[in-house]
Amino acid sequence: MIFPKTLLLLFLAFLTTFPLMSSSQTDSGQPVVMSRTVIKVVPLPHFHKTYSIQITARKGTTLSPDYFEGLSTILEGHCKDGWIRYFVGEYDSKTEATDMLALIKSISPKYMDSFVIRTSDIQLNTSPVTPLDKVPNFDNINKNYAVQIATLRYPVFTSEFVEFPKVVEFYNPQDQTYRYTTKDLNLAEAQVELKRAIENGYLDATIVNPEAYAPYRVE
Numbered sequence: 726m727i728f729p730k731t732l733l734l735l736f737l738a739f740l741t742t743f744p745l746m747s748s749s750q751t752d753s754g755q756p757v758v759m760s761r762t763v764i765k766v767v768p769l770p771h772f773h774k775t776y777s778i779q780i781t782a783r784k785g786t787t788l789s790p791d792y793f794e795g796l797s798t799i800l801e802g803h804c805k806d807g808w809i810r811y812f813v814g815e816y817d818s819k820t821e822a823t824d825m826l827a828l829i830k831s832i833s834p835k836y837m838d839s840f841v842i843r844t845s846d847i848q849l850n851t852s853p854v855t856p857l858d859k860v861p862n863f864d865n866i867n868k869n870y871a872v873q874i875a876t877l878r879y880p881v882f883t884s885e886f887v888e889f890p891k892v893v894e895f896y897n898p899q900d901q902t903y904r905y906t907t908k909d910l911n912l913a914e915a916q917v918e919l920k921r922a923i924e925n926g927y928l929d930a931t932i933v934n935p936e937a938y939a940p941y942r943v944e
Contacts, residue, residue, distance in 0.1 A: 760879070760880075761882055762790040762879050763881065764796060764879075765797065765799065765875065765877055766793075766799050766877055766879050767799065767801065768854045768876060768878060769800040769801055769812070769849060770849065770851050770852065770854060771851055772844035772849075773815055773928050774815035775816065775817055775845070776815070776816040776818070776842065777813070777822065778812060778814055778822055778826050778839055778840070778841055779810055779811070779812055779840055779841075780793070780799070780839050781811050781838070783809050784808055787801070788809075788811065792835075793811070794832075795832040795833055796829070798814075800812040800815075801878060802847065804847060804849055805849070812842075813825070813839075823841055826841055854876045854902055856873050856933045857895070857897060857933070858934050858937030860931060860933070861933065868911070868912065869909040869910070869934075870909070870914075870935065871906040871907050871908065871910060871934075871938070872907045872910070872922055872932055873905070873932075873933045874892065874906060874927050874930050875904070875905045875927055875929075876904050876905075877902065877904075877905070878903075879903070880894065881903075881905075883905065888922075889907055890908075891908045892905050893906050893907075893908065893938075893942060894943045895942050895943060896943050904938070904941075906933060916932070
């Protein structure tokens with residue numbers, strides 16, 4: 726999953742994790758403690774394109790968003806060799822990736838060891854982050870639907886999804902991830918929103934049943 730528009734924020738090196746701590750709860754009453762960030766850390770079950778940029782790697786430990794100052798969207802891949810690798814962007818051509826690499830290196834000295842990788846050389850643990858329910862049957866055009874836009878390891882402000890008029894946040898304690906969906910829609914509206922989400926770089930967006938998400942909603 727990539728977010729092409731947000732990559733423009735690479736020019737804004739001051740964009741880093743906001744130290745705003747808040748406590749909320751799901752509809753079921755379970756408390757959720759979170760630190761909001763403007764940096765999207767995206768679990769990466771698979772690549773969609775030929776090239777990416779590896780920023781860094783860690784063995785057995787994950788990095789928090791504040792490490793990635795100046796960047797906007799980080800792909801976090803848990804690899805079969807035990808390493809956790811962090812990537813920025815996915816590209817069809819090596820030239821495009823190389824141009825972005827030069828920009829990334831100019832942001833901070835910590836990124837000077839970044840390099841372009843061929844995604845086929847990376848073996849990811851491929852268990853995907855799935856919706857909270859099975860994709861609904863499209864048997865009733867009047868039934869409520871929603872579009873799951875993104876699944877993230879750290880919560881962001883819903884206002885970060887500027888392409889959508891209203892976004893709702895959910896937290897699943899089983900996989901400890903945050904899911905973001907559109908508001909309730911009919912089937913025709915959901916299909917339009919799904920197309921728009923994919924066009925804006927949310928390639929793993931999918932239509933979901935909002936009723937199954939209700940217990941996980943963060944208020």
